[in-house]
Amino acid sequence: MFLKVKNLTKRFGGLVAVDNFSMEVTRRQITGLIGPNGAGKTTVLNMLSGLYRPDGGSIVFEDREISGKRPFEIARMGVGRTFQNIRLFNELNVLENVKIAHGWRSRDNLLLTMIGGTRVSRAEKEITRKAEECLERLDLLRLKNEYPGNLPYGTQRRVEIARALGSDPKLLLLDEPAAGLNPNEVHELMATLRKLVEDLDISIVLIEHRMEIVLNLCEWIFVLDFGKKIAEGTPKQIRENPAVIAAYLGEESRDA
Amino acid sequence: SGGGAGSQGKESAKNLPDILIGNPQDLSSTNSAYGKGITNSAQMIFDKVNAEGGINGRKLKLVTYDVKLDVNEAINAYKRLCDQDKVVAVLAPPVSNQVLALAPIAEEKKVPLVGPFVDDRCTNPEPGKLWNYTFIMQQSSKQQAQALAAYAMNELKFKKFALLYNVGNSFSVSLAKPFMEYVKANGGQIVAEETFQFGDKDFRGQLTKIKAANPDAIYLPNYPAEIPLNIQQAKDLGIKAQLLGDNVCLPFALQAGEAAEGLIFHNSIDPNDPNNQEFIKAYKERYKIDPVPQAYSGYDSAMILVEAIKLAAKEGEITPASITRNLLNVKDMPGLQSKITLSPTTHKMIKPTVPILKIQNAQFICLTKYVSPE
Amino acid sequence: MIIQQLVNGFSVGAVYALIAVGFGLVFNVLKFSNFSHGSTMGISAYIAYLFAMKFHLSIVPTVSIGTIAGGICAVLVELIAFRPLRKRGGQIVYFFVTSITMLMLLENILVIFFGDTFYAFPKMIASTAITVAGVSISTLYLVMLGCSVCALALLSYWLKYTKMGVAIRAASCAINTCNLMGANVDAVISWTFFVAGLMAGLSGSLLGISYTLYPQIGQIVVKGFIASVVGGLGNLTGAVVGAILLGILEVFFIATIGAGLTPAATFAIMVLFLFLRPQGVAGTIVRDKA
Amino acid sequence: MLDIKELYVSYGRITALQGVSMHVPRSSIVCIIGNNGAGKSTLLNAISGMVKPKSGEITFEGRPLPAHPHQIVKAGIVQVPEGRQVFPILSVDENLTMGGYVLSYREIRERKARVYELFPRLKERAGQAAGTLSGGEQQMLAIGRALMSSPKVILFDEPSLGLAPMVVSQVFELIAKIKESGVTVVLVEQNARKALSVADTAYVLENGKVVLEGRASELLENPMVEAAYLGGRKSA
Amino acid sequence: MEYYTSVLMFGAISTIGTLGTFVLTGLTGLFSLGQAAFMAIGAYSAAMGVVRYNLPFAPAVILSVGIAVGLAYIIGYATLNLRQDYFALSTFGFGEAVRAVLTTSVQLTGGALGMTGIPKLTTGPLVVISLVVVVWLIRNVRVSRFGRECVALRLDETAAQAMGVDVFWRKMQVFMLGAALSAYAGALLAFYTSYAEPNMFGWMRSVEWIIMVFLGGRDSLTGALLGSFVLNTAPEVLRFASQMRTAIYCILILVTLNLRPRGLLGAWELSFSGIFGQRRSAVTRGGGSQHVS
């Protein structure tokens, strides 16, 4: 199994943000994670990427237990992510932002770097090449020298995705990647994501409130409410699930 | 080259070049009061000499640089004074640490450093060895501290002593060590040795311990910012032991008010000495403040330089070398501190007197003038 | 002797506490170590001294004048050193640099004007120490402790329950958004500095009265720095508790291992404490939510 | 109510607004749509005084706008900024207090009660540091915060961002209600279809220029708008 | 002549220490108020190695650098995981502790009276070569992924972690690097002045280094060098001002920072056709939303 989450629990004081949540993700699959605001989706993602330490349960990624590992270790095992509230490095330009994610892959160390030499500059070139490739995938190459803080909100979201790709992840965790995009851009994004899965052989876990994306893109969807899983299934099943409609979609979605 | 702050020497009528004396002092940091005191006194003397026509018609001019308390700054300033300004002598800062660093450099530059620093190592790096270009113009810390110790043991018959001093301050340490050595060597006892660091303002913790050790006397070889607090807080805690102070107690111990009554301390001058009245009056008139202790020793330092320059002028050229040589030729100069003759082997004053003073009714009275055995 | 030492430590702590409350205000609220707080203390102490000498004032008017002088001085410092930097888009970290420079500058100004000698306030209170059952405590320390407790209560209320207080904290994380809410950020920050300055003036003049005056008197602000940080971010109560702990700790070490090594021992305890209790005395960890 | 004439805004080399003119009538909803980087947020920021226009003028109730953001808020214009921008270290309750900064304490208390009624979730979280709220909760807070000051004009910058579908509907209902109560609304939205359906008039921005304006219902039918901003077809 | 050499020597030695602060505080955003203490450790341990234990110069210096790095590791281990102001506080405490130990161990160090009789082994060429080498090393760090990662973790530690940056270890490396440079500078200093006293290494010296870095522009190596050069020579140039000197020096800094709020050079680097990477300064919108803790 690629990713297997079992009985994951997270508490904040009295609040149980994630309650015995289990899920499975297979290779080359886009999985949706939806639910009302405050349901615990981002919290799940934070635990997957190691930013939060779970209070219970296990996360097994490629047959290795990763709960309790530090975020950078998890990232190096092949889990990349974006943030719901954009967290780009505002004083680094777009290219450098992406380079950060690839940095750890290069085979050098501080002492070697200090002395310099061709080996180091070759490593740096490789990082640059890789970063530009990621930017290219999201059609951002022409913005590589811009500083993210000066870019429009929607573009910043795409830079986040490019940066998450920078480390060659096997699993990509996207937290509301389409927020701030207009419908046309959403379509482009969907195409991009599909292509990523095909080209790079990765899996994606996607949190989104824009139903058109989730329903079109995801093969399997998990629905959270108050930290508990209330449903899982194919887009079709989810759309018709009365519990999901009541808790999340609302009546109006029926005609959508 | 840079001009000194206080040097407004008028253009020499005959257009002879001024005789430049370097004056690297702390003017902007913790010891600025001393630096300014020395500068003030030196300026007074130089103005007087210049008003009388200078030396061989040449005016004396002070080249003053700020060096803070920084050793590197002192080195740079000294080198600059020697190389750029071409001074013939340097009025050294009263901070022994700086002179310790400068002494080896002076061996190369061969420009004498004369000043009221106190550490014996400034002239004798080790017993029997001599730095040729440094001259201590104050009773050395050893002379002062041991004079007080001797007085307390012989005259006051004290046996048990306690100390409270600033371990971070070389001045304090260089007084405390010989004091303790003397006491131990002469059958006394150090019942408590308490210390503090720069910036400390509350000493009750240490004093409480000292009180418990029940000494006959407590020696406080500290700086002006600390002495009044030492005294005040000791009294607050109900300590009855005799308090002993150092040569900054005049006048700063008085800041402790009534608590300072009865304090006994060593000093470099006797303020009641009729010889000194003229200086005190002139200083107060000119600078509108009481002279700090270093103003007295700075005065003597500048005085001996003037004397040496005069002797050198008589010999011929006024050069650093001739001044250095002639500093030892000044005999029995009537300084504020004592009659001053410098020893050729230690470059310290020969048998200087150390006045032991006491505060009585907010007045300083001289108990005795102890003549240092050295 | 043990009780006396405890009281000694507590007294020293009271002094630190008063400094920590003022220092902590800017530190907790605007998130930078404002070392110029120290020089504000120094300047107000000298101003109080000048007035006290000239008009033969008693303690209350002297301290009041010092307090107000501190407030004004701090506002001026903000105006000269921090505001232009903020307006031109400097980062908050640069404030630390300017504040240290301000500390050096103001201290130097004191040296230029007053550095010729050392000063002491005229005697202001009848009895400098109160002795109860053989244990003595300085009256002025009691006054300082009282002042810090009052100031702590007032400031905590101010920060928690008034619009201005909330706005100050809001400005610390997002000045622009704070502006968008209709708060005049310039005024808000000026007020913060004014209040912190009042505290500096108060502690400065009380310090001057109980100690001697010299230009570097403000360097004691580092104790406020230690207390505020140990206390825990965002918490003035923590700063005060931290200050008193620091005082007691110092006196304890002085009494046991001597003053020479006290800084080393204090450092060791401090690191151990922070290691065991990373939120400080009273702070809460506000973890970054991703 | 709010009149914008020939507004130019630039950031260094980049010109973000190139001569935008706009009329916002009293108690109406004006919707602004446009692609990423079209200059929508810049326009709102210019109105709130956060960026200084290079030229052009903005008048509010016949008078030029004051110079500083806080004065503009006093005059009655508030913004729900893009990306929420709640004060992370303040509690929910304190964030709301900040929203009512220009009011008296009594008014603050009253309005807080109303906001809590509107968003019960916020009430549950009143003491929590806003930085730890979920994305959607933060968005609710941002909206609630703007409602605190009883403004005459509210500028919404993508209010539906990160909200669950049900809440999105609620928010649009709320916006309609706000308008009913006599408040003027300027709405920037990516969810153009929903936005146009509540709006009275609408403007389409492209590269800092107004390329299309008109009644919202007309734009909704406009094939060009349909193609460029509504996704070509009804969302799935 | 010797005067100028002496000024330049002190300047160059101090610059070596400043470069450590550049990486540590400028790039990584860690405020260490104890860098001068590492300098003290370098100075004293090298001097003691030579004077008391008769070690040759080079091993003594290497040993002293090693000691500093070891201590940095211990302190870093305890504090680099904590909030950043705790790090500032701990390094401050460390500095004071080192000074206390140096003043107290009179037998070994001479205490407050200072350590005299250190042979004068630091020569001009040695200092110049050291400086050039150190600048080269730091330049390489600056333009490499390490420099970039330092800036990234300064800007957003959480995001950097999630991108695979080992934040703790990176900070540790930088801290040890800074300690090594400070210690090396200290050793050079001790064998140049042939005298050392604890008060030469107070926390204000660490602060001076920070000021130098920020004055030059925290992100710019050229800026750090410029800042160091300007502020090391300023006191000498200002000698004429006598007691007003410190005041003028401070006003100079304040005015500069007011006119150039991101330091003299911002993030600009001197570049010899590609030797240095091309950089432009970032003008970030909503700059106020930066949360510095």
Ligand SMILES: Nc1ncnc2c1ncn2[C@@H]1O[C@H](COP(=O)(O)OP(=O)(O)OP(=O)(O)O)[C@@H](O)[C@H]1O
């Ligand atoms: N660090 C924290 N401290 C306290 N409470 C927290 C913390 N992080 C999250 N919470 C709470 O846990 C709940 C779940 O938050 P989470 O961010 O996972 O929601 P979400 O499903 O991502 O919602 P949204 O769609 O609105 O982003 C929320 O109610 C939030 O307030």
Ligand SMILES: Nc1ncnc2c1ncn2[C@@H]1O[C@H](COP(=O)(O)OP(=O)(O)OP(=O)(O)O)[C@@H](O)[C@H]1O
């Ligand atoms: N601070 C800034 N510095 C430089 N350029 C900026 C700045 N802010 C915005 N811009 C530029 O101005 C243009 C308009 O940006 P704006 O944020 O107004 O777009 P928007 O329409 O709100 O986009 P989105 O829908 O993504 O939020 C963009 O090209 C952007 O890059």
Ligand SMILES: [Mg+2]
């Ligand atoms: Mg979320």
Ligand SMILES: [Mg+2]
């Ligand atoms: Mg926008």
